[in-house]
Amino acid sequence: EPEVTQTPSHQVTQMGQEVILRCVPISNHLYFYWYRQILGQKVEFLVSFYNNEISEKSEIFDDQFSVERPDGSNFTLKIRSTKLEDSAMYFCASSRRRDSINEKLFFGSGTQLSVL
């Protein structure tokens, strides 16, 4: 079965450093998302991306965050200057959504980001 692939599985960085989290969505999917889950808290929406532009973003997704689809397969989340509170599991997701919003979300296994 096709799956969403995320790399790396773990990332440790120093506060103030830039990090790029990478995702390869399912190949025929059109909508891409980033969510995050801080330890012990709910899964939170960060951003949705369609047709090479952001469709919607949350209050969390401030100027320190950016997303990009640099080629036909990768989807990246960049955090420019990491803060301690950015430590979380970051999930990439994708959905097919050709004709309807009612398509299942497929999630990757996540990247555990630890900011020291």
Add this chain to the structure above:
Amino acid sequence: KQEVTQIPAALSVPEGENLVLNCSFTDSAIYNLQWFRQDPGKGLTSLLLIQSSQREQTSGRLNASLDKSSGRSTLYIAASQPGDSATYLCAVTNTNAGKSTFGDGTTLTVKP
């Protein structure tokens, strides 16, 4: 602002029991509701998706219902097995851009 609540937070049952997990949401203007399973250290797996116009969906031993007007959904698991042990998350899709709001989850333990 949409809020999603799940009860109970944790549930422990002996193998073979039927069980119900509950999800409630505050804003009934949703596109759909999904139930996910999350295993420790893993991603989320979509189990069932109920469109806003639907009342229920079934997959194998799982049955999910939706009462949009009252802001409630239930996930029924029949004949539970130890392999069903996981955290079950409920999420509602609020916007056409696909933003989903998640509940805290119910952690299920099925004892052999």
